[in-house]
Amino acid sequence: MKLFSWNKAISAASICLLTVSLVACQNKEVAQIPQPEPTPAPVQEEKPVEEPVHSGFTAPFTGLAVEKASTQRPLAVMINNAPAARPQSGLSAADIIIEVLAEGGITRFIAIFQSEGGAETVGPIRSIRPYLIELGESYDGVLIHAGGSPEAYSILQKQQKQHMDEISNGGPYFWRSKERKAPHNLYTSVDKLREGTDKKGYSHEFQSPVYKYDEAGATSTGESVKQFEIQYLLNSYKVTYDYDEVSGRYMRMVNGKPDEDKDNGSQLGAANIIVAGADHKVLDDVGRLSVNVDHGGEAMLFQKGKMIRGQWVRKEGDIIRFVKDGREMNLVPGKTYISIVPNHPQFADHVKLAEQE
Secondary structure, eight states, X not given: OHHHXXXXXXXXXXXXXXXXXXXXXXXXXXXXXXXXXXXXXXXXXXXXXXXXXXXXXXXXXXXXXXXXXXXXXXXXXXXXXXXXXXXXXXXXXXXXEEXXXXXXXXXXXXXXXXXXXXXXXXXXXXXXXXXXXXXXXXXXXXXXXXXXXXXXXXXXXXXXXXXXXXXXXXXXXOEEOTTSOTTSOEEEEHHHHHHXXXXXTOOOOOOOOOOOBOTTTTGXXXXXXXXXXXXXXXXXXXXXXXXXXXXXXXXXXXXXXXXXXXXXXXXXXXXXXXXXXXXXEEOSTTOOEEEOOSSOEEEEEEETTEEEEEEEEOOTTOOOEEEETTEEOOXXXXXXXXXXXXXXSOGGGGEEEOOOO
């Protein structure tokens, strides 16, 4: 009985110790359970420091942020705008597009490539005229073309212009597409053109004048215009710009249809549209024109859904600038399109503003 009692006592003591141990372990586990916090801080992993997307550099012809300084010399490419040449390739990568009449009532583009463009197709390429030389060179662009008027060739040769002509001096850097008939099937690329300028030893130094950019632009003096139409000479050829609030651009349409880049499907559009009136004169039976791009005149600037009336000026060695009351107006960062229309019968006849709601 004593042995039993002693064993019973030991068993009771063991049970007591085990119970105490279990309780202690449970308390220890409870103590180790992390208590929920209102906003627990996530565990931070060590990551390599990355450069910010915007490094403080801006593209000189758009005012938009770029990852590195954009110092390449511009290319001024003559782009065919006949109906058989549409839609064109590569125009969505141009920083600036100047649209001006050529013979036959059809316009031609001078597409200025500087901050964008690579191996993507650009074209169709077309011929050059004296006033196209003036405009392209005002941006210090290497002139890119296929053929030209006798007067244009005379200027190129006598003044030793830096240019690439598919017919006379740049053949290896252009190609013909089988999808279209000549002369609407000649193409190139920015990469090919830069390869060609390297081969010819042309200057790479960026020396062009630039615009002044500001997020507010010049809209404080403007009136609301969400849509407008430009008509050159042909009733069947009308350009319409419709303001897109989301992108902040005027989106381009031709004869009621979106004007798109053939290769990527992007609708063409710009943050700034300058419409400038200039004197035009027919020179010969072919219909070649003389366009005065020096004297300035009446102009309209469209940006951020507003229109500002003013004048355009272009001093010697400078680019076309929009001024109001003698002061240059800022452009909104983004692409800029310049449409040069005839002054006759009068400038206002070529621009139709949509009625505002």
